[in-house]
Amino acid sequence: MTSAARDPYTGRLDALVVEGRTVRDRALLQARGEVVRGAADTVARALAALPPDVGRVEVDMSEVTFMDTSGLECLDVLGEYGRRRGVPVAVTGWRGQPRRVLELVGLDDTDPLPAAPFAGSPVRNASAVARERAEQLGSLRAEIAQLRHAIDSRPVIDQARGILMAAHSCTPEQAWHVLREASQRTNTKLREVAGALIASTAPGGPPPSGALRAALRAAVARHVPPPPAAGDGTAR
Known part of the structure; x- marks a missing residue:
């Protein structure tokens, strides 16, 4: 079971895979790859494929190499499964960057799932926790x-x-420094300044705007020393 997740840094496909087996009444799931968009659906499909008489679910995350905020959605899916079925769910083996994400949002990096309110136990009001998690999620997504x-x-x-x-x-x-000053002088994003400069060097490429050309000239004059005059540094 996989999610078609694309590595945001290298462009390589490293889809999340969730493989499982059962030992008596325990379901042992092994997650491998990256937890990004679409991963929650992969986890949900893995849970749906478990036998109905499962009494405990254990998820090993030790082979997960990258996780963004989709990891919190996966935890919600796992937690909901435990509450709905009345079985404990443990998510352990966190390492590296995924573990750091848990730390950033204030979750336990040993097993971030709280004790599930099983059938017959009171369900606490989690509105404050939900609001706090939503704020942390928004901040992490922005970062x-x-x-x-x-x-x-x-x-x-x-x-x-x-x-x-x-x-x-x-x-x-x-x-x-030249690029940064030209960006500041023209109130243009640094990437846009760089893109305009690159485009102007292509055959028949459009020249930078007059304002950007002037800003680049001024920045070069400020940050790049003029070449030494002919004869400077020669022996007399």
């Missing part, structure tokens, strides 16, 4: 989105820096 945007932007910015280094014989750090 992950920012990280992905930064990673996606890096190749474009590095290519633009290379163009400036070749054109002005400057260092990588100087090229970075």
